[in-house]
Amino acid sequence: MRSEKPEAEEFAEQYGVPVEAARDYLARMAALDGDEQRFLAEIIGSQVGPVVELGAGAGEFTGELLARYLKPGQRLYALERLETIAQKLRETIRDDRLEVLVSDSRRVPLPDGAAALVISRVALHDFVSDDGDIAAALADCVRVLAPGGTFLVYDKIADGFGAVERESAEGRMERINVQLAALEGKRCWGLHRTADYVGLLERLGLRDVRQRLLPRPDRPGYVADLKRRLDQARPGYAKRWGDGVHAVLDSFLAEADGIPNRALPLAMVWGTKPGC
Ligand SMILES: C[S@@+](CC[C@H](N)C(=O)[O-])C[C@H]1O[C@@H](n2cnc3c(N)ncnc32)[C@H](O)[C@@H]1O
Structure with missing residues (x-):
């Protein structure tokens, strides 16, 4: 498991900010992410059928849906308007449950x-x-x-x-x-x-x-x-x-x-x- 210190230092270096500010921000984000994840797990976990994601973009959330919330065999349709972006999504995420719809x-x-x-x-x-x-x-x-x-x-x-x-x-x-x-x-x-x-x-x-x-x-x-x-x-x-x-x-x-x-x-x- 990564300790918080190197992560904060990495953040501070990447964004040119004091380590203390980076540490404080990451700790606040982690608490909020936990709330968000519990809530999503509740709503998504109660669904057994296919899921449609609107405006999937490059697939940041698509990946989270597959890794964290969807069940084995549960279909995910990721809808994206732009072919260039949809293509990136297809290349980044390879999962049998995922179908990218360009529309x-x-x-x-x-x-x-x-x-x-x-x-x-x-x-x-x-x-x-x-x-x-x-x-x-x-x-x-x-x-x-x-x-x-x-x-x-x-x-x-x-x-x-x-x-x-x-x-x-x-x-x-x-x-x-x-x-x-x-x-x-x-x-x-x-x-x-x-x-x-x-x-x-x-x-x-x-x-x-x-x-x-x-x-x-x-x-x-x-x-x-x-x-x-x-x-x-x-x-x-x-x-x-x-x-x-x-x-x-x-x-x-x-x-x-x-x-x-x-x-x-x-x-x-x-x-x-x-x-x-
Ligand atoms: C801000 S990005 C999505 C971010 C992504 N959901 C995430 O969580 O990382 C919004 C996406 O919606 C797509 N989009 C915009 N209008 C759309 C429409 N009418 N139908 C389908 N996709 C659309 C854009 O091409 C863009 O990739």
Whole structure:
């Protein structure tokens, strides 16, 4: 087992922060991760049928689902809109239970009622569509959920903030996704509040909608690391979205140091599909 000290030292070195700050952050994260894992184990562990993960991205959560929560033989469909990202996911995770579906959430290539659980983690704020109508973007995901099945989203939220883009560097950073989507003529849902997620699930026809808030500690060195990562990503972004990317990134970089390094909390919101 790794001791906490080397991990904190490694973190401190990687992000250029004092070891004490790194140790404090990692201890807080470990406590919160434990809460999150217990809660997910409860919800996911009670499902015996197939699971659909929405907006799987490069598969960080997909890997966790398979390693930690799904049972032997339990099918996981990971839905991702972009082929390039889905391909990375396929290359990174090799597991007989996993099938990667490359598709927009408006058209899930599964029959009605195929899933016992539909779940997404830190994905919906990043969901893009032509019209920005998130309920329309998710209606087909509810179709593939079996009656009695659970629809669970958890995502970064703006609760506790007035103007989240000015009060949190992470909040400001999320605006970049909205701006990049606009460069390709799409609308990105962006950051919302827990109440918006509750309203969304109710509009989708889910019942008994419940919520749980998960605070996150501020990550030391977050802003400097983000600036570094965006700099590295710049050529790839420009290739994909064109020269408009430079104005988006430059305006962020000009403001980032003046915005507090406050982390966004996560909310879990879940409900049941009626009809069983
Ligand atoms: C923030 S990333 C996901 C992070 C991942 N869930 C995790 O926990 O590490 C959001 C992903 O959703 C995908 N996405 C966005 N809009 C989508 C849509 N309408 N349908 C399906 N996938 C979508 C994006 O391509 C992106 O890979």
